Amino acid sequence: MNANGSSTPAEAALLLPELDADRLVADLMTARNHLWDQQRVYRDGVVVRQAEEDWRCLAVRSPGGDKTRTDPGGPGGAEFADTEWLAHMPYVREVLRSIPGPLFAARFMDLGPDTVGYPHCDSKFAPDWGMARLHIPVITHEKASLVLDGVTYHWQPGEFWFGDFSRMHQIQNLGSEHRVHLVVDVLVTPELAQLFPADWADYFNGPDVLHNRPAVAVTDGEREAARCSFDAPAHLLEVEEFGSLTGPQPQAGFSIVDTGTGLAVRSPRDHLFELVPLGGHEYRLVGWSEERTVTTRLEDPQPKVELAYRKGRRTSRLPVPATPAA
Structure with missing residues (x-):
């Protein structure tokens, strides 16, 4: 107040x-x-x-x-x-x-x-x-x-x-x-x-501030295991847009790749958006806050990636099916 x-x-x-x-x-x-x-x-x-x-x-x-x-x-x-x-x-x-x-x-x-x-x-x-x-x-x-x-x-x-x-x-x-x-x-x-x-x-x-967690180390094995492809709302990497994870909307194909030193999301335009590990297989985008994160759940019986959009302590989540890399 x-x-x-x-x-x-x-x-x-x-x-x-x-x-x-x-x-x-x-x-x-x-x-x-x-x-x-x-x-x-x-x-x-x-x-x-x-x-x-x-x-x-x-x-x-x-x-x-x-x-x-x-x-x-x-x-x-x-x-x-x-x-x-x-x-x-x-x-x-x-x-x-x-x-x-x-x-x-x-x-x-x-x-x-x-x-x-x-x-x-x-x-x-x-x-x-x-x-x-x-x-x-x-x-x-x-x-x-x-x-x-x-x-x-x-x-x-x-x-x-x-x-x-x-x-x-x-x-x-x-x-x-x-x-x-x-x-x-x-x-x-x-x-x-x-x-x-x-x-x-x-x-x-209070609930209106988004606090960021510190980055953690990620092992070579974790990087290897995180590689996958998935379809998601097309605005996933357009962080200046106020997109929603709910409702019918255009979809696009993305993938998580190992760059040799870390992980990155490959966009539909073939541009790499590097990732910062936060622990628990969750990652934010390099150069951005935890307003937008991706979490890999590839060990589940039905592999998926969980997308999260945040504002303050309010979070919208969307699990999407993922195909682990060969």
């Missing part, structure tokens, strides 16, 4: 700890002579859209540590890793390592002078989907603002913010100077909740 008496928390929260604004700027300046890349949207590792406004990024963590990736990543790519830029930023490394949860993308995001972004929602980047997006202002001024769910913010250097960016939001910079934030995506864990104000405790302990 928040201060307004609602079970839904506020759209943003000022987190612990306070940060050293001067050290953040000093780290940022190690990359200011480099021409940053435009913000882009990728799908299956290919650019499908690029920002038209002056909206540039410098990735310090990205899929596979690729310094050219300006997007937040997602399923279907490599594990997130530090880029070469982070090696020159000791304080940013310190800040990132202090965040208690598995880190995904971390990007300096530069909104150019006299630039207004378009209103939009970042689907599923919120705790009910197991994700949190954190903002660390580095360079800003009074004419730079964020409107988040109808509330206008002027976040300041040295502050550390969470925002629910699955809600409608718009950024704007009406001044003559650049506005730069370090934006960090992290999986929600009980430890992450300790950074939030005390009045958020009931929310994080």
